[in-house]
Amino acid sequence: MSIPKAGSAKTSMPKKFLFSLLLVIVLISAGIFVYRYITSDENSQQSNPETIRIASFNLQILGDTKLGRPTTVQTLAAIINQFDLVALQEVGSSNSTTSSENSRRILDHFLLELNAQAGQNSYSYLYGNQYAILYRNKILTPNFSQVHPDSENFAYPPLLAGFRVLSGNFDFVLATIHTRPANAVEELASLAGLVETLAAAFNEPDIIMLGDFNADGSYYNEGSSEALAGFHQTITVIPNSADTSVAPGDNSYDRIQLSPAMQSDWTGRWGIFRFEEHFDASHILQLEGAETTAGTIAALSDHYPVWTVLYTNRDQD
Ligand SMILES: [Ca+2]
Ligand SMILES: [Ca+2]
Ligand SMILES: [Ca+2]
Numbered sequence: 001m002s003i004p005k006a007g008s009a010k011t012s013m014p015k016k017f018l019f020s021l022l023l024v025i026v027l028i029s030a031g032i033f034v035y036r037y038i039t040s041d042e043n044s045q046q047s048n049p050e051t052i053r054i055a056s057f058n059l060q061i062l063g064d065t066k067l068g069r070p071t072t073v074q075t076l077a078a079i080i081n082q083f084d085l086v087a088l089q090e091v092g093s094s095n096s097t098t099s100s101e102n103s104r105r106i107l108d109h110f111l112l113e114l115n116a117q118a119g120q121n122s123y124s125y126l127y128g129n130q131y132a133i134l135y136r137n138k139i140l141t142p143n144f145s146q147v148h149p150d151s152e153n154f155a156y157p158p159l160l161a162g163f164r165v166l167s168g169n170f171d172f173v174l175a176t177i178h179t180r181p182a183n184a185v186e187e188l189a190s191l192a193g194l195v196e197t198l199a200a201a202f203n204e205p206d207i208i209m210l211g212d213f214n215a216d217g218s219y220y221n222e223g224s225s226e227a228l229a230g231f232h233q234t235i236t237v238i239p240n241s242a243d244t245s246v247a248p249g250d251n252s253y254d255r256i257q258l259s260p261a262m263q264s265d266w267t268g269r270w271g272i273f274r275f276e277e278h279f280d281a282s283h284i285l286q287l288e289g290a291e292t293t294a295g296t297i298a299a300l301s302d303h304y305p306v307w308t309v310l311y312t313n314r315d316q317d
Helices: 002-037 070-080 100-118 181-201 260-265 281-285
Strands: 051-062 085-091 123-128 131-136 140-147 159-165 171-178 207-212 254-258 266-272 306-311
Touching (some): 051 100, 051 254, 070 100, 085 171, 085 207, 100 123, 123 140, 131 159, 131 171, 171 181, 254 260, 254 306, 260 266, 260 306
Antiparallel strands (some): 085 131, 123 131, 140 159, 159 171, 207 254, 266 306
């Protein structure tokens, strides 16, 4: 009885050792990778920042298929680690068909990878519908979150959340949305109308709307100026000339709109996180993906993250 046990223990020892060695190599490479490929020009890693950097990212179905691609997942985590808060769309599914249990399992898995890079317990998340809000919890704390209870006007009702900074006076409510492309005209009209509704409902005039609005191309007439048509009472952060899609073409699908009360909170800084400007060609070649996307930036997503920078200490309301 003890012989096979001893025998199996003997054969499994080198395997365990090799596995540990492999794990160490992987962890060291992860560290080198983050150091080498990402350099942040922002102060988001400080504990008392004067600004925070927030982003919206449709990462094209964060599900089991993508989670099974280690370099791609590691790269997505490195991207999110550049921001203090990221509103994600397409968690678990491109619509809202996946169960919340499944989405939470996926998010828990992703959070492990993110916190392995960012530091233990650096990020937490809020979840609802196909959305997640990942936030750096030494910088921001949530007051509440809920899925907006309106499935009549929205195919995928937005996830709402209230936050305040831990150092400073900035507090705000955000709504992240992914419109159904065919309904973008109607849904964006409803979203524009939500700004005042949310301000009244939560007694907070600082409202951030961000997400994959599908606000361009054949889905929506964005207008001829830089401001997004239909959102007259808000600040357009991502202008109509911005290209937020990875695919060839020039479409401003992903957006950030701010309520007028956020004028004093907004630094005026914004950007598109173009993957090819942050990762060199040899790294991109290692990205796992589908047959047509592997080894290209499209392995990460068909959308670029869009971002902006907000003051933590200039809130007036
Ligand atoms: Ca406020
Ligand atoms: Ca455009
Ligand atoms: Ca304000």
